[in-house]
Amino acid sequence: MTKAEWDIEAAISTYNVDAWGHGYFSVNNAGNVVVRPLKAAGGSIDLLEVVQEARQRGLGFPLVIRFQDLLRDRVNTVNRSFQGAMQEFGYRGTYRGVFPIKVNQLREVIEEIVDAGAPFHFGLEAGSKPELIAALAMHQDPESLIICNGYKDRAYIRTAMLGRRLGKSVMIVVEKLEELEQTLRIAKEMGIEPYIGVRVRLHSKGAGKWTTSGGENAKFGLSTTNLVAASEMLKAQGLAHCLKLVHFHVGSQVPDISTIKSAVREAARYYAKLSKMGHEMGYLDVGGGLGVDYDGSRTSFDSSTNYSLQEYCNDVVYSITEVCDSEGVAHPTIVSEGGRAIVAHHSVLVVESFGSIEKQMQNSKIEAAPNDPKPLRDIIEVKRQLKRGNRLETLHDAQQIKEEARQMFNLGLLDLESKAKIEALYWQLASQIVSLHRGLKYVPEEVKELETSLGDQYICNFSVFQSLIDHWALGQLFPIMPIHRLTTPPERHGTLVDITCDSDGKINKFTDLQDVKETLPLHRIIPGELYYLGVFLVGAYQDIMGDLHNLFGRVTEVHVFLDEDEESGWYIEEVIEGSTVGQVLALTQWDKVELTRRMKSQVDAAIKSDRLKPNDAMKILADYERSLQGYTYLSLEGTSANGQAAAAATAALATT
Numbered sequence: 001m002t003k004a005e006w007d008i009e010a011a012i013s014t015y016n017v018d019a020w021g022h023g024y025f026s027v028n029n030a031g032n033v034v035v036r037p038l039k040a041a042g043g044s045i046d047l048l049e050v051v052q053e054a055r056q057r058g059l060g061f062p063l064v065i066r067f068q069d070l071l072r073d074r075v076n077t078v079n080r081s082f083q084g085a086m087q088e089f090g091y092r093g094t095y096r097g098v099f100p101i102k103v104n105q106l107r108e109v110i111e112e113i114v115d116a117g118a119p120f121h122f123g124l125e126a127g128s129k130p131e132l133i134a135a136l137a138m139h140q141d142p143e144s145l146i147i148c149n150g151y152k153d154r155a156y157i158r159t160a161m162l163g164r165r166l167g168k169s170v171m172i173v174v175e176k177l178e179e180l181e182q183t184l185r186i187a188k189e190m191g192i193e194p195y196i197g198v199r200v201r202l203h204s205k206g207a208g209k210w211t212t213s214g215g216e217n218a219k220f221g222l223s224t225t226n227l228v229a230a231s232e233m234l235k236a237q238g239l240a241h242c243l244k245l246v247h248f249h250v251g252s253q254v255p256d257i258s259t260i261k262s263a264v265r266e267a268a269r270y271y272a273k274l275s276k277m278g279h280e281m282g283y284l285d286v287g288g289g290l291g292v293d294y295d296g297s298r299t300s301f302d303s304s305t306n307y308s309l310q311e312y313c314n315d316v317v318y319s320i321t322e323v324c325d326s327e328g329v330a331h332p333t334i335v336s337e338g339g340r341a342i343v344a345h346h347s348v349l350v351v352e353s354f355g356s357i358e359k360q361m362q363n364s365k366i367e368a369a370p371n372d373p374k375p376l377r378d379i380i381e382v383k384r385q386l387k388r389g390n391r392l393e394t395l396h397d398a399q400q401i402k403e404e405a406r407q408m409f410n411l412g413l414l415d416l417e418s419k420a421k422i423e424a425l426y427w428q429l430a431s432q433i434v435s436l437h438r439g440l441k442y443v444p445e446e447v448k449e450l451e452t453s454l455g456d457q458y459i460c461n462f463s464v465f466q467s468l469i470d471h472w473a474l475g476q477l478f479p480i481m482p483i484h485r486l487t488t489p490p491e492r493h494g495t496l497v498d499i500t501c502d503s504d505g506k507i508n509k510f511t512d513l514q515d516v517k518e519t520l521p522l523h524r525i526i527p528g529e530l531y532y533l534g535v536f537l538v539g540a541y542q543d544i545m546g547d548l549h550n551l552f553g554r555v556t557e558v559h560v561f562l563d564e565d566e567e568s569g570w571y572i573e574e575v576i577e578g579s580t581v582g583q584v585l586a587l588t589q590w591d592k593v594e595l596t597r598r599m600k601s602q603v604d605a606a607i608k609s610d611r612l613k614p615n616d617a618m619k620i621l622a623d624y625e626r627s628l629q630g631y632t633y634l635s636l637e638g639t640s641a642n643g644q645a646a647a648a649a650t651a652a653l654a655t656t
Helices: 008-014 017-021 047-056 068-088 107-120 129-138 154-165 177-190 208-213 224-236 257-276 309-327 340-346 374-384 388-410 416-437 445-453 469-474 581-587 592-608 614-628 640-655
Strands: 025-027 033-035 063-067 098-100 123-126 145-148 169-174 195-199 243-247 283-285 333-335 347-357 456-460 480-482 492-497 520-522 531-535 556-562 570-576
Touching (some): 008 017, 008 025, 107 123, 123 129, 129 145, 154 169, 154 177, 169 243, 195 224, 224 257, 243 257, 257 283, 257 309, 340 347, 374 416
Parallel strands (some): 098 123, 145 169, 195 243
Antiparallel strands (some): 347 456, 480 531, 492 520
């Protein structure tokens, strides 16, 4: 697209912002991405201004920016959507959602969710002892729930029962019969009647990447036979009334609404039958699975959903209503654990791109000389004869010459300068051939692959393994785009590579409305300037599940709030510094004091042997100690060296 054809609407369309942004993200007239945490009901925040404020404060990058107002809006939206569905279908129960702590265990996130959810009696879900310990401390509303999932030992169950003693509505969800036996035994010892739920193992199976979460071979849940045995066990001890809840889970990020409808109807039938067996049921927990449309395509693709939030709520409520009415059973309180839909949108990862690896050197014009080797003269002639009618033939000829040059170089028959020129000419030809195929109804597969291979590699200051673990491990796609310079069209296409020493440390799959893109439209990096890219919708799981590959630790984060009294309309409320070198070393059993002691002994030895003067030696030791306190990622002030290197390489090609 030419500069004359490019405008802000073109930028929004190029990156599908309106499709995945859901009203929270857009582009302003300055060409910067803006965030609208309350959508049309509140102000907007220029993402580049937040980045500049963070840099002025000396904060390290990469940087996670959390929009706390947006988080609160998601809590409100989910609750209002369920309330709207219940009103529409005349539902005679209520809604009591819970947030699964495993989706984002950060204290500041949980605090915000609990506070925002207070008017709705929004509770918490724990899947482990540490999560339950946190949930008990955060939970203060006797009308909201704490759902206890996961396999449980005696200590886990006792901790849950302590919550019951404090008057909290703590539901112990039984995953196997042994857990029920142990729960009843501990409850008797402590003199407390438990609130018990059962996770049913549905025949319905999930869809997408987490299909094994449901179905008859699922990891968790009771079979029909087990349910009957559990019912009899409770009745035998006079505790039939303690069974309160039916729970199921068909997986995270379920892309297809038909999967959800089928599972809800099946679970509702179990709920109704257990109610008729003499249990004082009251809650039906539809588990997680509520997805996020990461690519905006509204399809059943793994990184999308073919339904909206309101459609999800409508189908859940309608299905339960229909089954319970047909069974003559009172409508239960509906519980859901859709954590991804609450936290994904509120968090943006901003990374610096400080260099690029380009296949084509800029402004490199190569002419033939009489003494040039034959492969070089041949590819120059092939390039000269390129036209629309022989584009594929030209590609094949160029590929043959390139391979011939490689073999000659390996045999010592071709000099380095000539090989460099042949490769430069090959990539120039490749670019021209790709351009000649643009706009055609049919593009050969080899040309598509060529276009992908022409993409630049943008070097970015972050670790995929720490900040985007779902992308690396599961192929989860996230919306990615530049957060500035959008008043001009992106003239390059590229993939992103991180700073880890691992070939898997890259992003080469990107969201698209039609398919998965293998390159992303990007601007050429200006020498001396940093290019900022935003990775959006990363608030679910990525904060917690990252690993310490190359000992790159947690990144710095800032919490941003809207405030109409501020000149900018917003302010940074809190800064949480990322991991230091010393902190991540300590996680792998390296002691800072011991490391410093070892370095000091080496410095002392260097002084005694006259290899170092004492003053220089002490400076070295001080620098080492300061390094232990530094950020694990790169500290970048500009990229002028990269621009100079590229210019030098281009000049060398043109003159050799």
